[in-house]
Amino acid sequence: MSNETIDQPREISMKPSSREKIQTVTSASFTRLVLEAEGPIAVEFMSYGCAHCRAIEPVLEQVAEIVKTQEKIFRVNIAIEQELAGSYQIQGTPSLIMFLDGNEVGRVEGPSPTVSSVLTAVTQPFESGAEDN
């Protein structure tokens, strides 16, 4: 098998997939977008081959839309970013880690794929942090 099977490339403008409303961060952009950013941020460590990640994806997008004025949500593909996943001791997917001003303030592993469950997961750590302050 070789490139003989690939015809002339053609260029077209493409819209992002409807399911890609959540920005993917890599190890190169993680520090800038998550650790050095101000305010509440939730990061989903996921893998495209994970059935539970597939189930939670539309829910997480709804939640991202609900909280977009207060909080950012990113995703990390652990199949590619294995070192980053290892540094946060990710045991499985999906795992949500919440950061406030670059510091981890909470994490949830395998939330139920419902809006209420995911919304609680990504907002509660910040509410308890605010109460502590």
Place this chain on the structure above:
Amino acid sequence: MTTIQKPTKPILLFNDECTVCRYIGHWVQRSAQSESGETSILVQPIGDDPGRLRSLNPDLDIWDAYETIHVLMPDGSMKLGGEAVAETLRNLPNTKWFAWSFAATILGFRPFQVMLNVAYAILADVRPLFGCESCGKPKVLRLIQGVTKWARNLFARVPHKSPSPHFSLSSAARRRPLAASVEPLPQSSHS
């Protein structure tokens, strides 16, 4: 703008994290090669990069690719599920002699294609029983678990507390080594 790689042969995408899918994918790959080394259908793992998949077909979503078997046709269309299986069989030298039957119609009805669709749906659902950690749970098992949990809560009055069932151990996402003969997906260039 993204460069679209237009294939001149059908491309079968398979879930390389699923044992059953890998086995079938490699079988198709071996079967598709003629003695001269020509191949009638390309076999490629889905991989982890949504952009690379969209370079093959702008309408191809990586989540959908993991959900259902896809065959990308040279004309830009896609065949899914049982239709994809039939298309694959039509392209294999050893199976194309009977694959015509899937297109046969009786009173506007394609009975063999319907049977193939049902067989694919069942196989896709029970894949986890054959070693696919990333495919979720078969519907029948989910049903049994749901009934069991409901009954336990009803009679014991104590909600069953268990580790989250919505969690895949990261070992499931660990890429198994690919066969050397599997071609990588064509590179896309984003500008």
